[in-house]
Amino acid sequence: MSDQGSANGAAVGVLEPDAPSFVSYDPAGGGEVATFPQMTAERVRAVVDEARQAAAWWSALTWAEREQRLRKWAGVITRGHEELCELVHRENGKPRDDAFLEVFLAIEHIGWAAGHARKVLRPRRVGTGLLMANHAASLEYQPLGVVGVIGPWNYPVFTPIGSIAYALAAGNAVVFKPSEYTTAIGEWIVDAFAQADPDAPHQVLRLVTGTGPTGAALCESGVDKIAFTGSARTGRKVMAACAPSLTPVLMECGGKDAMIVAADADLGQAADAALWGAMSNAGQTCVGIERVYVVDTVKDEFVAELSAQIQKLALKPGDGPGAAYGPMTMPSQVDVVRRHIDDALAKGATAVVGGAGSVRAPYVEPTVLLDVPEESSAVREETFGPTITVKGVKDVEEAVTLANATAYGLGSSVYGRRGAMTVARRLRSGMTSVNAVIAFAGVPGLPFGGVGESGFGRIHGADGLREFTRPKAITRRRWSTPFEPTTFARNPKTMTILKKYAMARYGRKK
Incomplete structure (x- = not known):
């Protein structure tokens, strides 16, 4: 992007002399694309801590306010698609037209997630049944907080956005670690989000850069969920790194x-x-x-x-x-x-x-x-x-x-x-x-994911939105009855009534 460097300093941090770094290369010609810092565990934790502050602000916005910002992000990507496609061609290697197909699909998913989040995740009433008829019940989907996304190199725009857009639409902040082979593309995506809302008080989408140790550090950084795409072998390492803290994971691990x-x-x-x-x-x-x-x-x-x-x-x-x-x-x-x-x-x-x-x-x-x-x-x-x-x-x-x-089963x-x-x-x-x-993959409303060695969990569609939330069940007593069953002062007739009800409804032989 033309002013990419301005966002880069905030998202990644300035590459200091003699600091550990790595290089992404053009796979066709072998030329250097860009150099990035190899972020330490301390730096990754600091980024996650900053993202947690951003998450509090982001989750407090209305559905409409988040949708507006996500659509602006899609607009920045759309207007800059030629630059992004050229970068995908250079760093990933695929033809420019195929790069555009990938970018176009990613834009479609941003729009779907932004436009459907409220309908899928808004609080709703739930029937209580006869036993709890004096209670009102509701279900809502609350954002997790900070989601860590570890992206792949083969579809470096479409695949991570399938997690990032849905996690953001659900009210979370996101810390994104792109593959070390396509880090410049990941940086472009994050910078596009910053450009879409330059006056935002917090960076809701953050970037961390590095190789395997940086990914491990993200797993151990205190994020509320990890969305990983890669091989089953690496996926097992991600799960092992998340296990001590019981950090939940979403695994998309390839197929046959x-x-x-x-x-x-x-x-x-x-x-x-x-x-x-x-x-x-x-x-x-x-x-x-x-x-x-x-x-x-x-x-x-x-x-x-x-x-x-x-x-x-x-x-x-x-x-x-x-x-x-x-x-x-x-x-x-x-x-x-x-x-x-x-x-x-x-x-x-x-x-x-x-x-x-x-x-x-x-x-x-x-x-x-x-x-x-x-x-x-x-x-x-x-x-x-x-x-x-x-x-x-x-x-x-x-x-x-x-x-x-x-x-496999993808x-x-x-x-x-x-x-x-x-x-x-x-x-x-x-x-x-x-x-x-x-x-x-081209239908945003359908969930995407597999079984067995191909992983578990889903991105895309309503399931993909719910994947980045925690269901919250709430009941509220509306009135008291003389036959409350859950009290030590229970009326002796209560259990007789309940037993008769159970026999009448379920106990009859057919």
Whole structure:
């Protein structure tokens, strides 16, 4: 942003000479993007303490006042989208148009959270039942206080905003630690919020920067909840750091998403969707398609369609305007992709597109692996690269069994006509798209999250708003009765009346 530096001093702190620091790099060319302070635990705690003061002010605002400020934030991001997309291209590596899709979705989620928070979270009356008829009951959702958000590098705008916007809309302050690979993007997002309300007495959205130790420090800083997105391995470390203080956590930990292609599917559309789900963002998508199970009767036609579309579209990675996708953002992920391809081929798979020679760091060419054994790492582990496995099955029933035979359970896809919705309901995943891929992420009103190794808790939608609150139940006695059951001065007739009532309502044999 043009005046980004003014907010940077307040959000991060000036980088002093000889202070610990780290650098974020351009994954395509390796050039330096920016240098940031490696924040200590003491500094992180200080930021959280400052955020707690901000939370008191922010939670006292009306729903309308918070909505207005959030919409202004969305406006700053929208007007600055070209600058932000260029930064995403440079620091994350994805093409500029894909960066805009990510930014656009993030803006939509800010607007939804801002516009629906009051309706979802406002106090409401609750029926009391006959036993407590002389009481009034109400339920309200109170903000937690300060929420810590640990963001990923693969979708450095959309994913963290899926937690940040909903936590802010619910009345919390937020301390955001972006990935060390995309810290400049995180800083831009925080500065945009500051620009949206320059006269605000407190910074409600704060930034902390650093590598793993800074994330651990945020977990141990006294925040009221941690929202984490990343690998299951790192997620376990986050949970361990939060355990001593019983700090609640929201975990979004990746997936090994499957697509099922039925015999009556539109194979052209299914192939197009599989390629987008598998290859876009260089395959670095937690809800991307990594496995395809296609009914045997249409398997050959589907594979031919995949190969033809890759050739027709000339899908190639790169840094220029004609590239379909960019480099691997995290250098170490290249080795993971290479290992999975090599393991699949060694176990008898066939590379119908690409193969072992597709891995040329920092890029990976599109790779389609046919008949990969189910015990291979390319099927069992998250690859997070532009590869896809395709396996033929005798019927949809077998496809469902294989799709569910994983520790992960984030997203999934079903292509078919008759019975596709029934298949979707049977898949063990938090989200499923029918005759599409990843469509659920574009619907702000739907919750986003998984099961098993994919984590727990939800962002987005009404569930995402409630995720950053604590339910508060309140009862109020409206009048007294001569038959109060919870008193030592209880009328002897009270229990007789209650027993007769219970028998009359529930005790009769049918």
